Amino acid sequence: MEIKKIAVLGAGQMGNGIAHVCAQAGYEVKMRDIDQKFIDKGLATIKKNLDRGVAKERMTQAEADEVFGRVQGVLDLKDAVKDVDLVIEAIPEIVKLKLDTWREVDGAAPEHAILASNTSSISITQMAAVTKRPEKFIGMHFFNPVPVMGLVEIIKGQATDDATVKVIEDVSHKVGKKTVLVNEAPGFAVNRLLVPALLEAVFAIQEGVATVEDMDLAIKLGLNWPMGPLTLADFVGLDTMLYIADYFVDEFKDSKYRAPALLRKMVRAGWVGRKAGMGFYDYSGEKPVPNKF
């Protein structure tokens, strides 16, 4: 089966990155969100990242314009999916919202279309079960920032068939990513390791082990991470981290995944990281300034 047209649901930090790399690989992309302002913001981010590629002489302006021209912003969900070969969903990590969206997509997308979720932890099998094509349902987990990160984690649900895995491997390779195939489990492979590590860094701040900047510097230089764990937590989004921690506790029935009270307090305050301008760092100035806890 050849994929030509892709619908990306969600124009946020993951959705616009996925739309970008798909368009760059030659696919026609419809990027759907629920409000024109989110679509405009997503398109502006894609344009900014393409312009950076032009400035660095990685592509010509004409090539960048051609890629940008392959992304169409769409408001209506049915309109977005009605004539595509693949739907990649990158909407918020709210189980009910995902299930409702997948029911609607399943009713409107062509019968042959593959349905892929970019969820960071929610059960692929649970989402597949609300559709009439669970064998064509799969996890396709990208990493932020999507244009830069080299991996797609492919997750097989209970009913996902091998033909679907093969198509998604091919698409992932075509958009320039290496793939790993994992069986369904909470957090799959990467977040199973990453989220507990980031939560531990927040516990360390809560307990006064080190300042935010020292904790980040320690791990950045001591472990050669590209970003310290608190910078990375702000980058991923503290709301997403909290969601995954709570989901892990529910699924594993193991309190070792519990979220530190500090994380919950910050999310309640709206300090959800870089996208909100405030998290472990204050992003309102020219350079991020570490907060004191």
Ligand code: 3HC
């Ligand atoms: N979009 C597109 N390109 C970007 C970008 C963005 N948001 N941010 C940076 N880049 C590009 C830059 O243009 C630059 O390109 P070049 O090498 O061709 O010049 C390159 O990335 C490096 O950027 P910088 O020099 O500005 O900065 P760094 O060297 O610090 O790299 C980084 C930035 C790539 C974000 C790096 O810090 C990094 O790898 N951080 C860790 C990211 C990570 O762990 N992501 C995974 C998060 S977990 C996740 O997504 C899963 C979810 O389920 C939770």
